[in-house]
Amino acid sequence: MVASVPSNGSASEGPLAGLRVALVFPIFLDVELASHQDNARFLGSIPPLSLGYVASVLKGAGADVLVLDCPTLNMPLSRAVEVSRAFAPDYVGFTLATVDWLSSLAWMQRFHADLGAPIVVGGIHMECYPKETLTHRCIELGLVGHADQGLVDMLVAHQEGTDLRQIPGAVFRDEDGNVVVSEAVDRPTAEGDMPWPARELMPYDKHFSIVSTESNFTAAMSNFGCPYRCEFCILRGDALRQRTALSIVDEMEYCYREFGIREIDFFDPVFTMRKDRVLAICDELERRKLKGLIWSIRARTDALDQTLLDRMWEAGCRRICYGIESGSNEVLRRVDKRMKSTDHIGEVIKATKKRGYEVLAFVMIGNPLEDRRTVGMTRRMLTSLPIDLVQIASLFPLPKTPIYEEIVRRTGVDYWQQHILDGSPVHPVVRLDTSLTDDEINQLVTETYMHFYFRPSFARFALSRAKQPAQIRRGLEAAVGISKTFVGGAFV
Ligand code: SF4
Known part of the structure; x- marks a missing residue:
């Protein structure tokens, strides 16, 4: 017997009961930005674990969740929008990585235009450029930190219209349109657990690695x-x-x-x-x-x-x-x-x-x-x-790393920041x-x-x-x- 199954929450009880969330893992169009094209193309179809964790947290709080693992399903943007529309989500979620920014942005803009549901973002990118990311009006909310440390509270507060400043790690625009980043909490370091990734929502029989x-x-x-x-x-x-x-x-x-x-x-x-x-x-x-x-x-x-x-x-x-x-x-x-x-x-x-x-x-x-x-x-x-x-x-020097910080110090240009703000090219790589x-x-x-x-x-x-x-x-x-x-x- 398996001792416990922490990922399986009921979809009918909890603070997010009745809420519908579509989580999208896009096909990245700009393979130039992957660390090396061949790595990106031939690595395999690896389950998007970050989205799986987010799905599990949301399910545990009672939400109905759809996960679209588009690369594995070979599902282009237009089809992903169609499938999501049929699901009628209250929110659409993406986890962001800085190197995939332009692809993710293209997907988010299209989802925003065609579905209108608020877009929520997380992922390691949000620890680097939360303010710059929320300057894009297609994105409604962001979270800095792990999903189990604030996502549910943030969605409840957003639904109820209460002050998002109280939610650690929440990123949002205030009434004047200024981007606000609430202070994030420290990650727990004691040995413990998170809900397991919701593999039941993914095409788990199609995943493979090279x-x-x-x-x-x-x-x-x-x-x-x-x-x-x-x-x-x-x-x-x-x-x-x-x-x-x-x-x-x-x-x-x-x-x-x-x-x-x-x-x-x-x-x-x-x-x-x-x-x-x-x-x-x-x-x-x-x-x-x-x-x-x-x-x-x-x-x-x-x-x-x-x-x-x-x-x-x-x-x-x-x-x-x-x-x-x-x-x-x-x-x-x-x-x-x-x-x-x-x-x-x-x-x-x-x-x-x-x-x-x-x-x-x-x-x-x-x-x-x-x-x-x-x-x-x-x-x-x-x-x-x-x-x-x-x-x-x-x-590929990445933000938050000493190599990148030294490049910024020497050149005076934070090129990833510019890339996030206005899509400025990051090639040739400095x-x-x-x-x-x-x-x-x-x-x-x-x-x-x-x-x-x-x-x-x-x-x-x-x-x-x-x-x-x-x-x-x-x-x-x-x-x-x-x-x-x-x-x-x-x-x-
Ligand atoms: S800091 Fe070093 S050891 Fe840790 S994940 Fe990065 S490359 Fe690996």
């Missing part, structure tokens, strides 16, 4: 936030909100039994932040005997040891994704990655592979101090270590302490992909793990797409 091997597949979060301070990362220094081992395993079992999930990818950046919690998760998973369930995690190489590798393997973990970022110690130090050394990264990756795991490495190109020599070091690291899969991003241009970096990303994936050892690995024709097809599509980008890029 590296997943089992169906049905889903993503999950075991922590929120990250206490590390990598200078390129928008999550850096975010208060860590940890879930309990029991709640995590309850959610895994619920996914297993209710949705036929057989593979779960934990997307929080450092699953192994606390060893005792990971060991408790493994013990509980073994006790419940969820036959055929595999899972994967993201971790830092300095945040796990042989005991954890052994116990997680025994409990069904089959892939570990490491953010190694660069093969150059100099670059790692410059971005404050706080890894021990590239040699230590290599030792941990070898131990991980030896235990039987698939190893996926995340790397970036374009950080401060990057040049062709350091990219060469990264390539050598990727091909000399037993790494099975790699995802490569070109650095970079910090590297002479590599945008085009060179994109070319290096593609060449590094080619260097890694077009090797006989990778072909053998890919064929050995593909269990279904669809997996082989997806792998080939990714390879062909990357090749086309490379060939196209080579002649411009």
Whole structure:
């Protein structure tokens, strides 16, 4: 038996009973702004967990909720508007990321024009540019912070016409049209739980990741936030909100039994932040005997040891994704990655592979101090270590990060702010302490992909793990797409 199911509230009771909310995850039109086009295109159909959490909070308060996971449903804007109109929502919600701003804005403007229901926004973007965002009149309300810390109160206050200033994190326009941002509350840091994402409202049987091997597949979060301070990362220094081992395993079992999930990818950046919690998760998973369930995690190489590798393997973990970022110690130090050394990264990756795991490495190109020599070091690291899969991003300096703040300080221009206010272009990307241009970096990303994936050892690995024709097809599509980008890029 699953111990508890905190996500399932009644749709007929609670402070939002009778309210109808459509939550929309758009198809992003401006793939230029994704960290690298190929990543965005070939990553897979990952469930929009943020919207899932929002849906769950609203359902728990009694609202009727529609979730439109448009990329997975292959649902264009016009169809999304049509489906939403049939649902007759009182509110339409979006979670925003700064890099996807123009696409999200286009969707919100169309929804506003065609439906007229007030638009409510949240997401990490609202922690960066809440005022600028609400200058767009198509948006009625915003929230800074997690949905379970104020969304229900904010909607109740908006419905009743009471003062939104009392709601922590509420963003709204006052009677004179000025944007007001109420002070947000601190995130809870004690071990606890949030409602689980409302997967029952999503096309959960259509989700997959380019590296997943089992169906049905889903993503999950075991922590929120990250206490590390990598200078390129928008999550850096975010208060860590940890879930309990029991709640995590309850959610895994619920996914297993209710949705036929057989593979779960934990997307929080450092699953192994606390060893005792990971060991408790493994013990509980073994006790419940969820036959055929595999899972994967993201971790830092300095945040796990042989005991954890052994116990997680025994409990069904089959892939570990490491953010190694660069093969150059100099670059790692410059971005404050706080890894021990590239040699230590290599030792941990070898131990991980030896235990039987698939190893996926995340790397970036374009950080401060990057040049062709350091990219060469990264390539050598990727091909000399037993790494099975790699995802490569070109650095896109994001708001709230020290790299971006230094760029703003040196240039005097907050270009993301301008982008939010009036759509000013953010290309070419302004970079910090590297002479590599945008085009060179994109070319290096593609060449590094080619260097890694077009090797006989990778072909053998890919064929050995593909269990279904669809997996082989997806792998080939990714390879062909990357090749086309490379060939196209080579002649411009
Ligand atoms: S890169 Fe990873 S470890 Fe570093 S701050 Fe971001 S989430 Fe944390």
